[in-house]
Amino acid sequence: MMSEELTVYSARVEKKIGFVGALTALAEQFRIHRWHIGQLFIRDFSNSYQLTRFGVIWNYLLPVVPITVWVLLSGLRMFPSFNGVSSVVWVTMGVTLWFLFSGFLMLPITTVEAKIREGSKSDLPLIGFVIVGYAQLFFDTMVRLIATAGVFAFFQGVPDPAAIAVPLVVVAAFLFFAGIGLILAVFNLAYRDIAKVVAMVLQYGMLLSGIVFPITEVPVLSDFVAWNPFFVFVDSIRTLCVAGTLSHPAALAGFSASGLLIFLFACRFFYLSENRLKGFS
Amino acid sequence: MFMHGDTVLEVDGVSKLYSRSPLESQNRIAEIVNAAFWGRDFLFGEMQKREFWALDGVNFTLKRGEAIGVIGLNGAGKTTLLRMLVGQFPPDRGEIRIAGKTAGMIDLTAGFNARMSGRENIYLRSATLGRTKEQVESMYDEIAEFTELGEALAAPLSTYSAGMRMRLAFATTIFVDPALLVIDEVLAVGDFQFRQKCLERVRALRERCAFVFASHSMTDIARFCNEAIVLDKGRVDFKGEPEAAIRHYQSKRPRTYLEPAHPEGTADKLGDRFNDEADLTDLRYAYVASSGVETSAFHWNEPIRLKVEFRLHRPVSRLNIGVPLWRDGEETMLCALSTEQNEFSIAPDEDGKCAVEVEFGRGVLAPGAYQAVLAIVDGPKFLYRQPIKDFTVERERAPRTWGQFVIPHAWSEQKRNPRTNQ
Numbered sequence: 001m002m003s004e005e006l007t008v009y010s011a012r013v014e015k016k017i018g019f020v021g022a023l024t025a026l027a028e029q030f031r032i033h034r035w036h037i038g039q040l041f042i043r044d045f046s047n048s049y050q051l052t053r054f055g056v057i058w059n060y061l062l063p064v065v066p067i068t069v070w071v072l073l074s075g076l077r078m079f080p081s082f083n084g085v086s087s088v089v090w091v092t093m094g095v096t097l098w099f100l101f102s103g104f105l106m107l108p109i110t111t112v113e114a115k116i117r118e119g120s121k122s123d124l125p126l127i128g129f130v131i132v133g134y135a136q137l138f139f140d141t142m143v144r145l146i147a148t149a150g151v152f153a154f155f156q157g158v159p160d161p162a163a164i165a166v167p168l169v170v171v172a173a174f175l176f177f178a179g180i181g182l183i184l185a186v187f188n189l190a191y192r193d194i195a196k197v198v199a200m201v202l203q204y205g206m207l208l209s210g211i212v213f214p215i216t217e218v219p220v221l222s223d224f225v226a227w228n229p230f231f232v233f234v235d236s237i238r239t240l241c242v243a244g245t246l247s248h249p250a251a252l253a254g255f256s257a258s259g260l261l262i263f264l265f266a267c268r269f270f271y272l273s274e275n276r277l278k279g280f281s
Numbered sequence: 282m283f284m285h286g287d288t289v290l291e292v293d294g295v296s297k298l299y300s301r302s303p304l305e306s307q308n309r310i311a312e313i314v315n316a317a318f319w320g321r322d323f324l325f326g327e328m329q330k331r332e333f334w335a336l337d338g339v340n341f342t343l344k345r346g347e348a349i350g351v352i353g354l355n356g357a358g359k360t361t362l363l364r365m366l367v368g369q370f371p372p373d374r375g376e377i378r379i380a381g382k383t384a385g386m387i388d389l390t391a392g393f394n395a396r397m398s399g400r401e402n403i404y405l406r407s408a409t410l411g412r413t414k415e416q417v418e419s420m421y422d423e424i425a426e427f428t429e430l431g432e433a434l435a436a437p438l439s440t441y442s443a444g445m446r447m448r449l450a451f452a453t454t455i456f457v458d459p460a461l462l463v464i465d466e467v468l469a470v471g472d473f474q475f476r477q478k479c480l481e482r483v484r485a486l487r488e489r490c491a492f493v494f495a496s497h498s499m500t501d502i503a504r505f506c507n508e509a510i511v512l513d514k515g516r517v518d519f520k521g522e523p524e525a526a527i528r529h530y531q532s533k534r535p536r537t538y539l540e541p542a543h544p545e546g547t548a549d550k551l552g553d554r555f556n557d558e559a560d561l562t563d564l565r566y567a568y569v570a571s572s573g574v575e576t577s578a579f580h581w582n583e584p585i586r587l588k589v590e591f592r593l594h595r596p597v598s599r600l601n602i603g604v605p606l607w608r609d610g611e612e613t614m615l616c617a618l619s620t621e622q623n624e625f626s627i628a629p630d631e632d633g634k635c636a637v638e639v640e641f642g643r644g645v646l647a648p649g650a651y652q653a654v655l656a657i658v659d660g661p662k663f664l665y666r667q668p669i670k671d672f673t674v675e676r677e678r679a680p681r682t683w684g685q686f687v688i689p690h691a692w693s694e695q696k697r698n699p700r701t702n703q
Contacts, residue, residue, distance in 0.1 A: 009368055009377040036408035043394050043405060050396045120369050121391040123411035187318075190311035273317040277310060278370040 022268035026127050033128045040124070040132045045139070063099075063140035064147045070095050070212055071151065082214040085242050086155040093152070093241070094211035096144040097234045100170070102202050103137040104177035108185035109195050116189065119278065126274050130182070152241070160244035166237050169252070173233040176259030182266040186273045205230055226251040289460050289491035290343040290366070294375035295336060297361050297515075302331040325373065335361045337515040338375070345460070348492035350506035350523055352499075352530045357512040359465070359495040363387055366463045366493060381460025384410070389450035389467060399434035399441070399449050400425070406453045420456050427452040427482075429475065444471055455482050462486050463493045468501055499527045550612050551605075551654050555666040563634075564591040564665060566655060568672050577672045581679035585642035585672065589655065593633040597659040600627045602637060608685050609650035609671070615685055645686050648676035 017025065030037070049058045070091040073079065079087040108130045115129040152159060188194040206212070208221065209230035216222045225231045225248075232251045239247045246252055300306045308329065316323040336358045343349055351359045365372055367385030392409030393402050403424055407417040425434055428448050438446065447470040469479035486492070487505060496502055502509055502523050509526035511519040511533075519529040569586040570576045579585050587604065605617035618639055620627060629635045650673045657665040 005381065007368070007379045007383070009365060009371050009379075011372050011374050011376070033411075035414045036411070039405050039408040043397065043401075047394070047396055118391075120364075121388050122409045124409065183318075186314055190307060190314045192307075269318055273314055275371055276313045276317065276323065 017268065017271065019264040019268050022271040023264060025271055026267055029125045029127055030131060033124050036124050037128050037131050037135070040129070041135045044132065044136060059139075060143050063143040066099070067092055067095050067144055067147055073212075079213050082217070083243075085238075089152055089156045089242075090214070090238070091212050092148045093238050094234055096141065096148045097237055098206055098209065098211045098230070099144065100137065100141045101173050101177050101230055101233060102205070103134075103141075104174050105181040105184075106198060106202065107133040107137060108178065108181035109188050109198060112185040113188055113192075113195060116277065127270065130185075134178075156242065159241040162244035163241040166240055169233060169236050169240070172252070172256035172259055173229075175263040176229055176233075176255055179259060179262035179264075179266040182270045183262075186270060186277070189277055210235060229255045287344040287346070288342055289345050289380050290341075290493070291378040292339055292341050292362075292366075292375075293378070295339045295362070295365065295372045295377060296334055296374035297336040297358075297365065297370075298325065298328070298332055298373045299335040299361075300329060300332040302329070305329040305331055334515045336365075336372075336512075339510075339512075339515075339517055341510060341517075341520065343461070343491040343493065345491055346488065347508065348487055348494060348506040350502035350509035350526070351493065351495035351512060352502060352509055352526055353495075353512035358515040359512055360387070361515075362512070363463050363465050363493065363495055366461070379461055382458075383461045383463065384454075384457035384459035385463040385465075386451075386454050386467060387463065387465040389454055389470075390446060393438060393446070393450065395439040396437055398437055399428070399430055402438050402449060403434075403453050406450070410454065410457075424452050424456050427456070427478070447471060448475060451479055455479070455486075457486070459486075459490055461491045461493070465495050466497070468494075468496075468505070499530075503527060550607060550614075551652065551668050553663075553666060554668070555663045557664050560593065560595045561657060561664045562592050562594065564589070566590070566669055568670065569638075577670055579642065579672065579674055580677070581646075581648060581674055582644045584640045585646075585674075586638055586640045587653075588636070588638045590634070590636045591657065591665070593629050593635065593664075595659075597629065599660045600629075600635070601658045602627065602639075603654075603656040603658065604639065605654050605656070607652045608647075609652060611685070615651075642674070645688070646674045647682040647685050647687065648674050648679050649685075 045059065049055050052058055054061075071088050074087040074091045077087075079091060081087045082090055111130050111133040112126055115126065119126045119129060184194050184198060205228075208215065209228055210216065210225065211230075211234065215225055215231065225235075232248050232255055235247045236252050239245050298309075300309065312326070313323050315321075339358075339362060341349060351362060353359050363385065364370060364387060365377060366379075367383055367387065369385075369387075392406045394405060397405065403421065404417055428434065430445060430448060433441070433445065434449075438449075441449070451467070451470045464483070468483055469476035471479070483505075492505070494502065494505055506523050508521065509523040510517050511526050511530045513533065518533070519526050521529075566587060566589045567575045568577050568579075569588055570579065571583050571586075589602065593600075599621075601619055601621040603617055603619040603621075606615045607613075608615050618641060620637070627635055627637060650671055652671050653669050655665065655667060655669045656663065
């Protein structure tokens with residue numbers, strides 16, 4: 001046998017790999033291809049504003065536009081304040097978190113569907129394209145976060161010290177929604193209706209998750225909020241920042257734990273499926 | 282799993298299933314996804330109605346320094362095989378084992394972005410090829426110099442001509458040092474000088490690594506490979522010496538498209554062969570001497586007459602008969618005679634028959650052997666294009682000549698006027 005590395009392309013599926021092994025393999029793919037991922041992010045980032053007169057300003061402006069719409073409506077007193085929290089703050093935080101969490105879910109689905117062909121002609125594994133998408137989502141969220149922090153400081157003052165735990169909740173939400181997103185992304189290649197159904201569900205989901213108005217005040221819906229992961233994660237962060245408490249700790253713990261399991265399963269499923277699905281588009 | 286000696290590539294019973302129906306492909310994806318989700322083995326069940334094996338049980342091995350050519354008609358499975366060799370998608374049966382790095386020259390412009398500059402595209406394309414930032418930075422100057430694009434590298438790719446894009450793509454891709462090099466069709470791009478540079482680079486690589494090359498150019502297959510396989514409907518139909526493989530391939534090709542008779546020789550300079558028997562039949566031609574006798578040997582100062590007859594089975598609007606000429610052993614076309622050039626119109630008779638004669642060459646062609654092609658074209662459509670019989674211009678009784686032909690010319694002497702001294 002030669003001393004060089006041996007590459008094997010086989011019809012056989014690498015079934016022996018475990019959950020942690022798959023997660024490690026995906027992380028290794030990220031490490032190997034991190035420069036390529038960076039190049040693609042730069043490409044997409046600069047493509048989005050090229051040939052415009054205002055240039056890169058659009059990349060900072062567009063992410064905050066949806067927030068400004070809701071803030072404008074709140075400013076016109078379209079939404080009530082809740083538990084002493086200004087409706088502007090309520091809506092700004094809600095919309096920022098909604099875009100982040102729905103992005104965690106939707107991005108893998110749309111990215112894998114769009115990039116499966118490009119992925120077949122590139123050295124970059126599909127997970128790399130998903131990470132490029134997440135990098136753009138991260139940038140947009142950072143821009144929104146600055147706007148949200150400004151609104152919070154202006155209308156609400158200083159956040160509660162317990163807000164330091166917010167990143168943990170965000171990570172838990174990421175594991176939960178990204179895990180589901182990765183699983184659905186693979187299934188969506190076989191059943192193309194999935195992307196459309198998820199998009200449709202998210203349209204209703206924004207209204208049913210207490211993003212722009214306090215859903216706990218709506219009699220019929222308030223009984224079910226603890227079963228809605230979007231509501232649980234968004235509301236946990238809001239209450240942590242405003243009051244320093246968790247509104248639904250048990251539900252949050254449940255979704256966080258299940259999120260970890262879902263994410264591990266999703267990583268293995270995605271890793272095992274990816275190689276077999278290359279070439280289909 | 283283990284590879285011995287200098288073996289770089291082992292292709293072991295490799296097969297790939299495709300479907301002509303998108304719905305059937307979706308069903309296959311569903312089977313794969315469901316199997317992966319439940320942790321089951323994925324086994325191909327019954328073949329669907331429109332499924333077929335794009336590759337079926339392909340086997341071969343390749344050692345360092347060896348080059349294998351892959352020949353086949355469009356759809357024979359050449360590109361599918363090559364894409365699997367570079368890992369773009371997996372086989373559905375069998376296994377491919379490669380010792381060392383692989384570089385593929387397939388879809389040269391894949392990963393390019395029209396809005397980004399040439400320089401940025403070198404980085405982007407390199408990333409697509411799996412290079413690290415450090416590797417690209419270390420080879421950037423070499424790539425840029427190879428492209429010969431100079432300051433144009435700072436301009437967006439959208440401003441490039443097709444030739445400039447190919448230069449950039451080729452240069453970015455060719456700077457590799459793999460154990461296995463896989464090339465689909467494109468050995469060289471650009472103008473003559475740039476093509477020479479590309480070929481030189483490919484030749485240097487071919488000596489260092491194992492080389493898999495798919496092409497429709499039989500000359501390139503014969504020139505670069507020491508073995509060839511002929512793929513037919515996904516199966517290896519023939520494997521052996523390139524010349525034998527080419528002969529086998531040509532013997533199986535449809536009659537409307539014939540390959541050169543001497544793929545490794547000068548015959549390829551004569552270009553594509555075409556004979557559409559649905560549109561043109563009963564073709565006869567003959568070289569005729571001034572005596573009226575058929576011949577293929579002419580005296581230097583004798584007119585060469587070529588008579589051509591054929592029957593057309595389609596209405597024609599702009600019939601043109603062309604006869605390009607080459608001197609034996611020379612790659613460059615000497616000249617081309619055509620009815621269009623002389624504004625000579627041809628009208629078929631009621632039965633579609635045409636008969637023309639062209640006279641040329643008296644005292645013009647230098648002694649030697651000549652090759653010619655007869656091309657019959659209606660507007661842009663070729664009806665017939667085949668090499669015809671060689672002819673010679675005899676040296677006997679010919680004055681001493683230099684070069685390939687003598688252009689009509691006359692000498693005169695200018696005497697000085699003693700009065701004016703001019």
